[in-house]
Amino acid sequence: MVTEAALSAEALSKRYGARTVLDDVSIEVRRGRIHGLLGPNGSGKTTALHIVTGLIRPDRGRVRVLGIDGQDKASREEVGFAPDDLPLPGALTGREFLLFHDALRGRDDSARAAVLTEMLGISGDLDTPVAEYSHGMQRKLQLVAAVMHEPAVLILDEPFRGLDPDAARGVRRLLLAYAAGGRAVLVATHDMLRAERDCDEVTILDHGAVVAAGAPDRLMAEASCGSLEDVFLHVTGRADDADARADRIAAVFR
């Protein structure tokens, strides 16, 4: 298996006013691997992804894609990003949205886009304005736009959120096949079961800092935990708290 680093984020730090949102965060994603970025709400996952994809600048730190500096246009061409929360241009049809990405990249990936839209079940909706798409359809379209130029590094923010089981299975297969082809996948997710099953490595953030990193099996063994969810609760200091809160919530409905 090829394990060369495809993406490395080195010592990223970011502040908004007085608030430190990322503090010395490093993430390395090797070729052929799926890397999970985990962390509680507000821990800095989306901020880290937006820095890695060049949407925002870090105060400190550096990003490299295939060894190329992240500020270099050549590195951007090797990255595909499906965001979680950025609005789509609703007046465009799905087809126009994909053509727009082709134009930005100076490429014609329509043949691959046709296969992917078919596979994800939205090929019949490509002449409909994106504003009329359901949430799940929009996410599928964003995934196609992110992956259709076959970037070396595919980055996804909560790709399974709001997908039905069939769609989620299709996206999972796509990610596994994509990484197996020697490319790198970085995925931010709250889905601990998927992360435990599918991620080769994970980085867990809390309050903007890395609190654990490594293969799920190794993290579970080191923390003597039976699941990645237990590791998550353990390293973010929420294990006891989570049980106590669950008891209090149960008491409300007794």
Ligand SMILES: Nc1ncnc2c1ncn2[C@@H]1O[C@H](COP(=O)(O)OP(=O)(O)OP(=O)(O)O)[C@@H](O)[C@H]1O
């Ligand atoms: N533009 C901004 N201005 C000020 N604070 C921001 C901005 N963007 C994010 N933050 C803050 O940065 C912190 C990290 O946010 P971020 O969205 O990266 O977290 P996250 O881990 O992706 O959260 P979630 O799991 O809820 O999506 C939060 O405290 C958030 O309020």
